[in-house]
Amino acid sequence: MLGKRRLGRRARPLWSRLFARLGRNLGIDLGTANTLVHVDGRGVLLWEPSVVAIDRETGEVLAVGADAKRMVGRTPGTISAVRPLKDGVIADFEVTEAMLHHFIQKAHQRRPWEHPYVVIGVPSGITEVERRAVEDASRMAGAWDTLIIDEPMAAAIGAGLPVAEAVGSMIVDIGGGTTEVAVISLGGICTQRSMRIAGDEIDEAIQLAVRHEHNLFIGETTAERIKTEIGSAYPTHDEMAINIRGKDRVAGLPKAITLTGGAVREYIREPVTAIVELVKETLDATPPELAADVMNRGIVLAGGGALLRGLDQLIASETGIPVYVAEDPMTCVVMGAAKYIEEMGAHHEA
Secondary structure, three states: OOOOOOOOOOOOOHHHHHHHOOOOOEEEEEOOOEEEEEEOOOEEEEEEEOOEEEEOOOOOEEEEOHHHHOOOOOOOOOEEEEOOEEOOEEOOHHHHHHHHHHHHHHHHOOOOOOOOEEEEEEOOOOOHHHHHHHHHHHHHOOOOEEEEEEHHHHHHHHOOOOOOOOOOEEEEEEOOOOEEEEEEEOOEEEEEEEEOOOHHHHHHHHHHHHHHHHOEEOOHHHHHHHHHHHOEOOOOOOOOEEEEEEEEOOOOOEEEEEEEHHHHHHHOHHHHHHHHHHHHHHHHOOOHHHHHHHHHHOEEEEOHHHHOEOHHHHHHHHHOOOEEEOOOHHHHHHHHHHHHHHHOHHHHHO
16 A cells, blocks of 8 residues: 555445445645646546636635636736645635635536545645645545545656565655655655745746846746746756846836846756755665665656756756656656555445
8 A cells, every 4th residue: 555545434325335436536636836637537637727816805716727827917906816725735725625626526527426536645744734624625625535645655656666666766746836855665655855945936036036137027927937948957058048028127117138048047046956955865864775776776856847957967966866857747646646546446445
């Protein structure tokens, strides 16, 4: 059996259990930046930003996901486009519940009597209270039962690492709000480190640097585009450039500038260095036999942050260990959650 789980199920009437089994199981990656939902037998059906637009005066939810993200930075004073998860944990329970309900309904398209079993990947560093908050939000959103799995374990399963074998595997999961590093063996996390520096902090570093060096205000979306298009953690042979627009800090008027890949690499040096140091710290705390396994087998990167160009090369040069990017790093957690619930299927049938 892999990872941690909380069941807490009450006894249900047989007829009710039979109807519930008509629903499809769901695997969910409840991320700070994006939420992904995998539906049993149908694959990843939903991949949307973890953003909710709310009317501040009435508290009404106006939009969720991609529709809400398009409103970020463009809403009038009465509308607030927010991320209900901050640094990988629930910052607003009611908004998270509304978001989960929307995503589960959209992906599952269930009938009134169908309630899916749900596995949700959460950061391993969250508290027991925060775990229960995730479970409660899922249940209120229509889930029959919710299993909680630590994101590093889910990412390792989704990346195809042999987590159940007596061999050490290291996974580095870099999401929007948290970076998690874990060494896994025999179905459990042996060594683990976590910090709340990840993709969002890289975006913020770009925003701050552009503001200070170019007197230009840019939004989250522009910073993310800069990171995605020309950002890198290690020198590249083809240094690229990008034209961006924002608001002049002094004149308050629209302004356009050109940024180079080398400049952006300097902008993000601090958060990237923090990620590398976390990997080193985890390796230092790993027992010798497991550390030898990692040395032989290498380190696997997962999560959206794994797509930052040259990050694998930087970690490899700093640790002397081969580093590989997972085949599809963005979906590792949700695919791991889906595989996990398949393993738990026998339990549910009992």
